[in-house]
Amino acid sequence: MPLTTTGELVTRASAARSAVASFNVITLEHVEAVIAGAESAHAPVVLQVSENAVRFRGGRLLPLARAAVAAAEDAAVPVALHLDHVQSDTLLHQAAEAGFSSVMYDAARLPYEQNLAATRAAVDWAHAQGIWIEAELGQIGGKNGRPALDAHAPGARTDPDEARAFVADSGVDALAVAVGSAHAMTTRTAALDHTLLTRLSAALDVPLVLHGSSGVPDHELTAAIAGGIAKVNIGTALNIALTGAIRRFLADRPDAVDPRDYLTLAREAMTRAVARTLRTLAPATA
Numbered sequence: 001m002p003l004t005t006t007g008e009l010v011t012r013a014s015a016a017r018s019a020v021a022s023f024n025v026i027t028l029e030h031v032e033a034v035i036a037g038a039e040s041a042h043a044p045v046v047l048q049v050s051e052n053a054v055r056f057r058g059g060r061l062l063p064l065a066r067a068a069v070a071a072a073e074d075a076a077v078p079v080a081l082h083l084d085h086v087q088s089d090t091l092l093h094q095a096a097e098a099g100f101s102s103v104m105y106d107a108a109r110l111p112y113e114q115n116l117a118a119t120r121a122a123v124d125w126a127h128a129q130g131i132w133i134e135a136e137l138g139q140i141g142g143k144n145g146r147p148a149l150d151a152h153a154p155g156a157r158t159d160p161d162e163a164r165a166f167v168a169d170s171g172v173d174a175l176a177v178a179v180g181s182a183h184a185m186t187t188r189t190a191a192l193d194h195t196l197l198t199r200l201s202a203a204l205d206v207p208l209v210l211h212g213s214s215g216v217p218d219h220e221l222t223a224a225i226a227g228g229i230a231k232v233n234i235g236t237a238l239n240i241a242l243t244g245a246i247r248r249f250l251a252d253r254p255d256a257v258d259p260r261d262y263l264t265l266a267r268e269a270m271t272r273a274v275a276r277t278l279r280t281l282a283p284a285t286a
Contacts, residue, residue: 006102007132014230022046024235037274044078108136138178201228245269
C-alpha cells in the first residue's frame with residue numbers, strides 16, 4: 001500500500017492514548033523483518049533510518065531509503081518512513097526527496113538556547129516541505145558518545161516547564177523526553193520515572209516519544225504508553241536478535257560461507273522480535 005506518514009500514525013495513536021512502534025533499520029534485512037513482523041501482528045509501523053546508519057553507508061541516504069520505500073509500498077500494513085537523530089542540515093534537506101515524512105532533529109547535545117535556535121530553524125524549513133519534526137530535550141544518553149548513565153544523572157531528565165517553553169518556541173510536532181531510558185541498552189532493566197512522565201504529558205500538547213525502548217521491560221513500556229508516550233523507538237533489540245542468530249549459526253557451522261544461510265535466520269529472528277514487541281503493545285493499542 002502507499003506510504004503513510006509518521007505524523008498520521010503518531011497523531012492517531014496519541015488521540016487513542018496508545019503508541020506506534022518505530023524501528024531503526026540498517027540493512028535490507030532489517031527493513032524486511034520489520035515489515036514482516038508488523039504484518040504478522042497486523043499493526044502499522046514506522047521504519048526509521050538514523051544519521052549513524054547513513055554514515056555507515058558511506059554518507060549515502062538514497063540506497064537504503066529507496067529500498068525501504070519499495071518494501072513499504074508492497075506491505076500489507078501501513079508503513080511510514082522516519083529519519084532519526086539528524087544533526088546534519090545537509091542530511092535534513094535530503095529527507096523529502098528520499099521519501100521521509102518525518103525527521104527527528106537532534107540538537108539536544110547543545111545548551112538549551114542553541115538547541116532551541118537550531119531546532120526552530122529546522123522546523124521552519126521542514127514545515128515548508130510538509131515534513132513533521134520531532135526533537136529531544138534532556139539527556140537520554142547512549143547516543144553519539146553520550147553515556148547511558150547520563151539518563152539517570154541529576155538534571156538529565158526533561159523538565160516540564162522547560163519542555164512547555166521549548167515546544168511553544170520551536171514549533172516541533174513531537175518531543176522525545178528523558179524519563180529514565182537510554183539508547184543502546186542490551187538489557188531490559190530501565191526504570192522509568194512515571195511521575196515525571198505524567199507531569200510532562202499534562203504540560204505538553206504534542207505527542208511524547210520514548211527513545212531507548214529496547215532497554216525498557218514490558219510492564220514499564222505499557223505503563224509509559226498509558227502515561228502519554230505515543231511513539232516508541234526500538235533499535236538495539238533488533239541488532240541483538242540479528243547478531244545472536246548469526247553467532248549461533250556460525251558456531252555450529254564454522255566453515256559456512258554463504259551469507260544467505262545465516263542472514264535468513266537473522267531476518268527471521270528480527271521478525272520475531274518485531275512481532276513480539278508489537279503484540280506486547282497490543283493491549284495498550286487495542
